[in-house]
Amino acid sequence: MRHDFKINTMTTTKTDLFSPELQHKARLFKALAHPARLAILQYLAEIKCCITGNIAEEIPLGRTTVNQHLKELKEADLIRGTVEGAKTNYCLNAQAIEDLRRESDAFLSGIDVGKNFC
Amino acid sequence: MRHDFKINTMTTTKTDLFSPELQHKARLFKALAHPARLAILQYLAEIKCCITGNIAEEIPLGRTTVNQHLKELKEADLIRGTVEGAKTNYCLNAQAIEDLRRESDAFLSGIDVGKNFC
């Protein structure tokens, strides 16, 4: 197929070519794919109960950046944010995290049963 | 740092501000953060033993793209590739996957002990 120019472009997001299950898992893993987000989850777990949004001070990043990460965690439904006056309470979605744990575990233990060698 | 204006721009990768543990976990989760890579892992598990690199035909993406994903999985040490003549055999690194499973499990079950409510 000999072209003198590049005609074609059209890049990115072929993710819908995969099963919804894989897409879903990939999305969740992606939510965990940044240390800041892991740190946020840990902090929320540590604090035990819902706290107002002073999370930014615990994370070595700017407030708006932390907010961005919070948004991503919220979109992955791993945390919940409820407005309380001027402040916002964030807390873990324990159910979702437990589901993720289970799903992740199932995937990963389903993976290495073969005991493959090279 | 004696600048009156923003000369500087310097965005991105503050990841070293976090603990090596969180960085490590985030890196691993990132390796799992694309459906194609999950599909590759599943396929390798299914095939039981090491196979030559016809993985590309199983994945609905171009060969070089699949190669890229293989490279990422290899860099995360989740798979191994050994050259055999003109071909390359890929197989799971069962130990690494088991470690990841354990680590992921520990992280996620450590997270929701609080039974937080909002």
Next chain:
DNA sequence: AAATCATGACGCAAAATTACGTCATTTTTG
């Protein structure tokens, strides 16, 4: 030896992620 095959390096373009600054809005508080 020549054609074919398999693979990875390289480069490129589009898109997404990361990190912030600024601003508008909505509370609180003095």
Next chain:
DNA sequence: CAAAAATGACGTAATTTTGCGTCATGATTT
């Protein structure tokens, strides 16, 4: 009510990811 606080929306720059085409290299076939 006015100032201060808290938050999210929006914009922006740099960087990374995604997806692919092309090419060089090193086997395999024939």
